[in-house]
Amino acid sequence: MPEQHQTEPRRGPSFGRRHLLRGAMLAGGLAAAGVGGIGIASAQSFSHPGMLVQTDDFARMRSAVQGNREPWISGWNRLIANSHSHPTWQPRAVERIIRGNNGTDPENYWLLMNDMHAAYQNGLRWKISGDTAHRDCAVRILNAWSGTLKEISGWTETSLAAGIYGYQAANAAELVRNEPGFDRARFQALLANVFYPLNNDFLVRRHGTCDGHYWANWDLCNMAAILAIGIFNDDKAKVDEAIEYFWNGKGQGSIEHVIPFIHGDLAQWQESGRDQAHTMMGVGLMAEFMEMAWNQGIDLYSARDHAFAKAAEYVARYNNGRSVPFTKFVWYNGHNCAYNEQTVISEGARGQIRPVWELVYSHYYGRLGRAMPNVWEMLAKVRPEGGGGDYGTASGGFDSLGLGTLAYVQERKPTTLNRLQSYNHQDRYVRHAYYDARLDASISPAADAQFRLVPGLADKTGVSFEASNVPGHYLRHYDYDFRLDPNYGSSRFAADATFHAVSGLADGSWTSFRSHSHPDRYLRHYDYLLKLDPISTATGRADATFRITS
Template sequence: MQRTLSRIGAMLGAMVLLISAQVLFAVDRASAADPFTGYLMAHFTGESTTGEQIYLAHSRDGLHWNDLNNGAPVLLSTVGTRGVRDPAIVRSPNSDKFWIIATDLRIANGTSWSDAANRGSTQLVVWESTDLVNWSAPRLLNVAGAISGAGDAWAPEAIFDPATGDYVIYWATNATLNGVKKHRIYYSRTTDFRTVTAPTLYIDRGAGQGIIDTQIVESPTSVGGFRYYRASADGQITIEGSNSILGSWTRIGDLSHMGISNGATGGNVVEGPMWMPFNGRNEWGLWLDQYATGRGYMPLTSTNLGSTSNFRTVSDYALGGTRKRHGGIMSLTAAEESRVLAKWGVTRPVNRLQSFNFQDRYVRHANFDVRIDPNVSPLQDSQFRIMPGLADSSAVSFESVNYPGYYLRHVNNDFVLASYDGTTQFQADATFRQVAGLASSTWSSFQSYNFPDRYIRHYAYQLKLDPITTATARNDATFRLTS
């Protein structure tokens, strides 16, 4: 009898687990099926000190964009070359995992394009998240190291392949094949963006024509005759169609009839094709980076990708305050939008730090040194956003308005305006506790996070970090936040 009851109990337990698993699966599927209400763009901005990092922008309609995080980088690479370009953002089928993958490359540190292409990194930089707001530390993924003579691994993309239940990662590598050295597109498979299969040649245009940028978009209802479409910068902007990601592709045409090319026929020379399915309708956007003229991305639209004659230019669009370079766009559900905007969509006010005892002077940066001056010009040199402390969110950090991603930081008790490098040391050096003013309680003083016996003060008009022991020092260490 006892054994019978045990068997019944075990059966009931198994049924509960099965039902629970089915419910959890249904929740995941429901989450993946939630309607999309907005868009998220991941991009970089250029070869400035902080330009080769991960930036995010948000749009409701797919054409008008707002910079997130006040136009500052959202994710910083602290691995490899410590810079990233060409980010792609990837969603899992059940929307329970997201990845950002990017080229491991930083031109701003003085790397030449020749060195980058011939002696560069064969790895990608990867971030992982379950909610789009909390991201893992960056890690390196060596995708091209097994390619003989590989000089680089550029412009990565990834797409889930339902035929095999894993992801196809594809990118460009500069290597010699059949006696010709040029960029070709290779691919690997992965299930977790941690391990990959051996790299395999994917696209080779033949002769001497290289190819660096290519991106695939899915047409679930096969509008235009194909399930997948591919846009490539290969001298033209070439459009191809296929019903299988790794199957044969049919050339549909290019955009030369619109006066748009990748250089082979002149006109508006562009690169970095970036697809964007419009939410809720059979229409696609194709964004192209006008790198030759420095004008940034321009959008084309089409309701039928089966012919390049269906593409149209768009004049009513806006890209926000930062320059958008080669990136990727992902649709967002309402819940995802809410989380992303709560984290990075808050626009923090612009403030100035007025000296207590020299009230015509304000804290400002000049050639990345920090001092107090009257009549600051340009005014933005004295404007900062008071951000949650990088080392402690209950404290504060001072981010420059005209150098987003740069913060006031103490170094050897002196102050500099420095690019945030993501390290714990930087976080501590750039974090301060706002307390009642040491000379007047209606003003403020700023206590160092990692040297709590020291405060921000000015001395001979230079900003310093000092212990405060005299009345003069208390006056020097007191400031007012003004608009």
């Protein structure tokens, strides 16, 4: 009787405590009770450097740049061509930063905005090249601001300035936190006394408006600032505050609100009906928030069954020019909670280029091997990602620290491409043709007959077969037949795409592959199609025996 598979479930917006507990266990911390039984994951100690980039990341970047390897070298060339990364950059620190028209003071937030990107870019160049002139430039910029800035003011946009430039300042400072001449204590005081009170006030008071009044970006940048400040200042309470708001926050940036609707393997973003520029800004801010948490041992990427991966695919797909489903979005705004609705997705700024995609792809595909085809298509348009100063002079070009092609790209291992040669039809190899798996004659190593043999998705002692020409797609069995499917992260998929290499059933010098989910069955060919069968005959043993060739 054929194997009976149930359709893999499409999970809705609810999420369980298991996501929280995973974060708590990774952090080695606590799970404290929160609203509705959902709690917070608390880090007990801090890893430094441990925000957007860590020590291992610098080693990877340095090795790739020294080896002149793509795509990192293109990212490096983009960095060194940016004037903000030059060690001659001079800070322009002032006592009072204004963002938003308050009717009396001219805006000058661009001074802080540009200087924080210059500090970050110089710090990054120093970490990779070892040139201390860049380190000293970053220290000079950061010391100037910690010794001068007393206030961030303006209209309600003060909250944007405190959020965006707060998390960026902490990331820049993290790169030089222990370096000679850097006044770390004074910079910690700047973050705690000038930035943090504004971040906290926004998330608590929201300028006296309805909980849903402000778009997700306003929450996300302030969440990111509190998290980054907590990490840089070794302040566990602030880290807890940011993570708790991610799970339980009343505004549009919490995980329940920022992704209001799940559409199968896609998920609608809260600002999708507003415009695409702010939607992509939100994707970038959420990715940076999640990455900072990840580097402290807290997994938020997996929240709500990897809802953020689905949302990134949704946003990328629409901005690649394709259609996506849209459910009417309702919210209440202002001081009197007026009713508002959006019934169609916005075409405003559709297709805009923003440096927010490498980090998303790095985690879901680079670390997890998850298929992200729409994000991958977007990357072809934005690579190599630049940083502040590469996308114009307006504030939108500085919303993300960027430079992801250099900083975030994960090296998929093993990188060797392999073919599976049949034992009893040695002129034939396993291939995928129109996503069906079969055994065909192969004169040359065609792309669809090449696979990366990666650690098993369900069991790292096993193996999974990733297609070389379709990233994130794997051979898996379904009703005992084989096909090439995208990995969207389900446990069923992982089990069906995992196999254990054993001595060849027909010849011990070759290899056979036992199913992880059905250990009494093996991968074999039958009438040149791949099947998952129990093996009991000599013919079956020959059909289930292969050689791995490179």
